[in-house]
Amino acid sequence: MLVSFGYIGLFAVAAVAFTLVMVLMPVMLRMLGIAPRKPNPVKANTYECGNETIGKAWVQYNFRYYFFALLFVALDVLVIFIYPWAVDLRKLGVPAFIAIVVFIFIVLVGYFYAWKKKALEWK
Amino acid sequence: MTVALTGFNVAPQITKQFPDAVVEANDRAVVVKSGLLFKVAQYLKNTPGLAFDYLNHISAVDYYDYFELVYYLVSIEYNHSLVLKTRCDRNKPAVPSAVSLWRGADYQEREIYDLMGITFEGHPNLKRIALWAGYKGHPLRKDYLE
Amino acid sequence: MEIEKVTPVYSAAELDRIEGQEIEELRARSQQPIPDPDRWLKDEVQRNILLTSVDAIINWSRRSSLWPATFAPACCAFEMIATAASRFDLSRFGMEIFRASPRQADLMITAGTLTWKMAPLVKRIYDQMAEPKWVIAMGACAISGGIFASSYSVVPGYNRIIPVDVYVPGCPPRPEALLYGIRMLHNKITKSHSDIQLNLLHKG
Amino acid sequence: MTLKTEPYVINIGPQHPSTHGVFRMRTTLDGEVVVDLEPIFGYLHRGIEKLAEERTYTGFIPLTDRLDYLSSMSNNLAYVLAVEKLARVLVPERAEYIRVIMAELQRVASHLIAVGSFLNDAGAFMTPIVYMIREREKILDLFEMVSGQRLTYNYMRVGGVSQDLPEEFLPALDNFLEQMPLYIDEYDQLLAENEILLARSKGVGVLNKETAVNVSAGGPVLRASGVKWDIRKADPYSIYDRFEFDIPTGTNGDCYDRYWVRVQEMRQSLRIIEQAKAQITSGPVRSEVPHLIRPPVGEAYGHIEAPKGELGFYLVSDNSIAPYRCHIRAPSLLNLTALRDMIKGWKVADLILIFGSIDICMGEIDR
Numbered sequence: 001m002l003v004s005f006g007y008i009g010l011f012a013v014a015a016v017a018f019t020l021v022m023v024l025m026p027v028m029l030r031m032l033g034i035a036p037r038k039p040n041p042v043k044a045n046t047y048e049c050g051n052e053t054i055g056k057a058w059v060q061y062n063f064r065y066y067f068f069a070l071l072f073v074a075l076d077v078l079v080i081f082i083y084p085w086a087v088d089l090r091k092l093g094v095p096a097f098i099a100i101v102v103f104i105f106i107v108l109v110g111y112f113y114a115w116k117k118k119a120l121e122w123k
Numbered sequence: 124m125t126v127a128l129t130g131f132n133v134a135p136q137i138t139k140q141f142p143d144a145v146v147e148a149n150d151r152a153v154v155v156k157s158g159l160l161f162k163v164a165q166y167l168k169n170t171p172g173l174a175f176d177y178l179n180h181i182s183a184v185d186y187y188d189y190f191e192l193v194y195y196l197v198s199i200e201y202n203h204s205l206v207l208k209t210r211c212d213r214n215k216p217a218v219p220s221a222v223s224l225w226r227g228a229d230y231q232e233r234e235i236y237d238l239m240g241i242t243f244e245g246h247p248n249l250k251r252i253a254l255w256a257g258y259k260g261h262p263l264r265k266d267y268l269e
Numbered sequence: 270m271e272i273e274k275v276t277p278v279y280s281a282a283e284l285d286r287i288e289g290q291e292i293e294e295l296r297a298r299s300q301q302p303i304p305d306p307d308r309w310l311k312d313e314v315q316r317n318i319l320l321t322s323v324d325a326i327i328n329w330s331r332r333s334s335l336w337p338a339t340f341a342p343a344c345c346a347f348e349m350i351a352t353a354a355s356r357f358d359l360s361r362f363g364m365e366i367f368r369a370s371p372r373q374a375d376l377m378i379t380a381g382t383l384t385w386k387m388a389p390l391v392k393r394i395y396d397q398m399a400e401p402k403w404v405i406a407m408g409a410c411a412i413s414g415g416i417f418a419s420s421y422s423v424v425p426g427y428n429r430i431i432p433v434d435v436y437v438p439g440c441p442p443r444p445e446a447l448l449y450g451i452r453m454l455h456n457k458i459t460k461s462h463s464d465i466q467l468n469l470l471h472k473g
Numbered sequence: 474m475t476l477k478t479e480p481y482v483i484n485i486g487p488q489h490p491s492t493h494g495v496f497r498m499r500t501t502l503d504g505e506v507v508v509d510l511e512p513i514f515g516y517l518h519r520g521i522e523k524l525a526e527e528r529t530y531t532g533f534i535p536l537t538d539r540l541d542y543l544s545s546m547s548n549n550l551a552y553v554l555a556v557e558k559l560a561r562v563l564v565p566e567r568a569e570y571i572r573v574i575m576a577e578l579q580r581v582a583s584h585l586i587a588v589g590s591f592l593n594d595a596g597a598f599m600t601p602i603v604y605m606i607r608e609r610e611k612i613l614d615l616f617e618m619v620s621g622q623r624l625t626y627n628y629m630r631v632g633g634v635s636q637d638l639p640e641e642f643l644p645a646l647d648n649f650l651e652q653m654p655l656y657i658d659e660y661d662q663l664l665a666e667n668e669i670l671l672a673r674s675k676g677v678g679v680l681n682k683e684t685a686v687n688v689s690a691g692g693p694v695l696r697a698s699g700v701k702w703d704i705r706k707a708d709p710y711s712i713y714d715r716f717e718f719d720i721p722t723g724t725n726g727d728c729y730d731r732y733w734v735r736v737q738e739m740r741q742s743l744r745i746i747e748q749a750k751a752q753i754t755s756g757p758v759r760s761e762v763p764h765l766i767r768p769p770v771g772e773a774y775g776h777i778e779a780p781k782g783e784l785g786f787y788l789v790s791d792n793s794i795a796p797y798r799c800h801i802r803a804p805s806l807l808n809l810t811a812l813r814d815m816i817k818g819w820k821v822a823d824l825i826l827i828f829g830s831i832d833i834c835m836g837e838i839d840r
Contacts, residue, residue: 034327035400042396047370049486050390051288054279054499059481062504125708151772177702178689179776180807182787182800193787195774199686199702206774227689227807230514234806238522250285253518253839254422255386257289262421262523269421278501279482281511340488342495342517343836344542344624347586351613351623354606369490387487387495387516394488416535419527420520441624 067119071111078107126203130154133173133205140166152193152206160209161219167196167207168224174198175205178225183235185265190216190241211241220246238263288389295389295430302428331375331401332458334363335451338374338398340391342381345408348441349380357444362451371398376454377431378447382410382417383424395431403458405450406433409440416440480508487516491594491825494835498828505820510813514806518839525799530556530631530766533796538625540801541837543586546579546616547779548837549629554710555775555786556631560768563760568633569712570753574646575619575628576777577742577749581653582612583780584735584742587693587832591732592664594829595673596822601660608656611649618642631766633759643750650747657739665733674728678815678827681726688811691782691804693734694831698726704778716748728830735832765794781805781832801840805833 029035046053085092085100114120130148137153138145144163147154155163167175175196182193194207211218220243221228232243233252240261243249251258260267337359341349353359353367368374371394383391395404406427409415414425427433434457437450480503487495495516501509521540525533537552538545550572557564564572586609589602613623618639620628628635664670680690685698695702703720705713721737723730768790776785782804789798808831815831816824 034323038400040396042393045393045397047372047394047397048484049497050394050488051484051486051497054284054482054484057481059479060477062478063476065504176686179783180689180785180787180800180802182798184789184798184800193772195785195787199700202707225689226684226687227810229810230806250282251515253515255289255292255515256282256285257293262520267421278509279499281499284499338488339490342487344539346494347542347624351606351610354603354610356607356610367490381495382517382519384516384518386518390487390516416539417519417521417524420524423519443623 216241345380345441352444559773632762697723697730803837
């Protein structure tokens with residue numbers, strides 16, 4: 001039993017090492033002076049198809065976007081919680097199924113509330 | 124076959140409507156005073172018999188002592204075409220804009236203003252189209268020096 | 270909850286005037302062509318140093334995955350697209366994707382006539398490309414203004430605005446000519462001695 | 474409680490993957506929705522009309538190739554027709570047939586790029602355009618066989634064409650005409666009822682009939698709005714009255730209709746080439762025209778049905794070897810006039826799609 005955990009540990013170490021190398025590679029190249037570095041003010045400026053940006057970007061958006069975002073997050077988290085159950089639903093049997101149904105029902109109440117409060121209409 | 128109406132068979136109708144509008148009429152085109160251009164164009168567009176609802180294109184030609192504007196009008200319904208010309212003098216070239224009649228004239232007039240220097244009164248947004256603001260001179264004029 | 274529209278519209282005339290001014294200044298400034306960056310030639314001849322193995326690896330890696338920026342003003346653009354398409358495949362040289370933004374591109378193939386109105390934008394796009402970057406001037410218009418050289422609004426050659434590494438003649442150059450130009454650039458990159466101040470490696 | 478939302482302005486600028494060249498739009502957006510759009514041209518303005526005044530009539534032909542660089546043969550044909558009308562030059566039979574074959578092949582090639590880049594803007598990134606470029610390469614081989622060039626042919630001359638067809642051209646044209654309908658059917662079968670394309674382009678960017686005529690649009694944009702106006706039928710030039718083909722017109726002038734009209738037009742062009750190839754006669758390909766033509770004083774307007782719309786050359790001559798004035802009617806410039814009211818109220822992604830459906834070429838807009 002312990003051996004299989006060993007493999008997982010090895011796998012975790014390899015994963016972390018790989019990401020670390022990927023992240024540190026540019027930093028290392030920069031320190032060794034291989035990656036050239038010639039900053040200039042125009043390069044730091046934002047790229048907008050070759051011309052200067054107009055007006056400011058920090059603008060007040062339409063509030064409706066945030067409603068959509070909130071609803072999406074709520075239903076997305078619901079899906080994440082269903083995954084562990086969905087992986088092994090025959091073995092978990094009926095009680096787990098009932099629990100999941102109740103859980104989904106609770107989140108759908110929130111969705112229904114937003115629907116009735118016209119959060120989804122655009123105008 | 125698009126019937127090219129000559130100046131002769133259209134000029135009488137125009138003179139009946141606007142007595143002193145037609146300056147010259149030959150087999151190729153009818154030349155109209157620039158002051159009355161808008162009224163004549165409106166007449167040509169709206170009369171049922173002529174119905175020139177499609178402005179094919181506008182060109183401007185620099186004949187040294189005057190500019191000549193050539194409006195090539197086409198009627199899709201009757202499939203006939205007419206060349207309407209007008210002349211404006213060189214030092215104060217200004218012609219009424221035809222944008223309110225045919226929206227297709229918008230960019231063409233801006234281009235003629237930009238390259239030839241003829242201003243179009245009543246054009247909603249008359250500024251340079253091909254060159255950049257602050258460009259000195261109008262390149263398509265015959266006396267344009269680099 | 271009524272959403273009321275506030276419309277602070279920009280003033281188009283003002284922006285045009287500023288851009289026009291910028292074009293006039295750049296036009297006054299760029300009467301002489303910028304010398305081509307052939308630094309690698311001079312170093313090679315003078316000190317005749319061997320490329321370190323680090324250089325070789327770096328040059329190989331840079332050469333074999335040059336990502337071109339989509340800079341396609343005119344007719345040469347369609348020969349460049351034909352080169353990138355399936356018949357004259359550019360991805361054989363690792364130039365698989367045409368990156369739209371200069372940030373992710375290391376090669377600018379200037380496929381088309383450059384006009385003075387476009388010049389400040391080309392300069393800005395070139396400046397916004399990440400180092401190391403190269404430029405292939407594709408087509409007669411890019412080299413010397415080509416068939417439009419005598420026009421009042423055409424820049425006689427990209428090297429007035431940005432340093433150019435490889436010139437590919439033709440109007441438009443055939444895809445094979447462009448591929449030959451890209452191979453020339455590869456040779457140039459192979460011989461280039463990247464200025465590494467490797468104080469770690471160079472002991473003395 | 475009123476909620477203030479400020480529109481902000483972005484440049485969909487000259488260097489942009491889907492502006493089909495160096496076209497710039499200063500768009501005012503309210504969130505995703507396009508509120509206003511100001512098109513800016515001129516980034517490819519080479520002053521071709523000024524250069525025309527310092528070139529001889531024959532010397533100007535290479536410059537016409539670079540106008541709408543996707544359909545150089547049609548540009549040559551339009552200019553050469555105008556000069557022949559001006560100088561009253563007759564063209565031998567065989568040259569007329571060759572010109573029709575070349576113009577219609579060029580229409581298929583230009584429409585392939587138009588439909589390919591339209592789908593590219595609709596989100597089918599690179600796949601359809603790479604297939605359609607594969608077909609276009611076959612047409613470019615035919616053109617290369619005839620004129621030696623792939624893109625800027627400089628093939629037609631005043632009074633005919635510069636050289637006769639090589640003998641391996643007609644067999645090559647035969648097997649092209651066998652394959653091409655199968656490819657077009659393949660595209661149609663994949664795309665015509667494609668769920669995503671229908672959802673993205675049906676009813677998007679509608680241009681109704683009256684605005685289309687008022688804005689003097691032309692070509693597929695005008696016919697998609699239901700106006701049956703094609704210069705090949707309305708004012709047949711060269712020998713187009715000898716072939717029978719029909720004019721596909723759309724019904725509600727949206728992006729899907731423009732796409733559909735272009736695909737049908739490709740089929741009609743193949744039909745014309747079929748008939749032209751059958752009726753082609755042998756004989757001289759060029760009438761006796763002095764190299765330095767001096768047309769009589771006067772003016773002429775020659776126009777053809779180019780792939781993007783009605784392309785016309787207005788030439789004024791003062792009996793010298795160079796045109797006194799040469800004005801080019803650019804169909805793309807006029808098709809763009811309606812852009813602003815087509816895109817109002819649509820989202821940014823639809824703006825890119827509508828702009829792609831108009832199919833413009835910056836070479837002839839900025840001249």
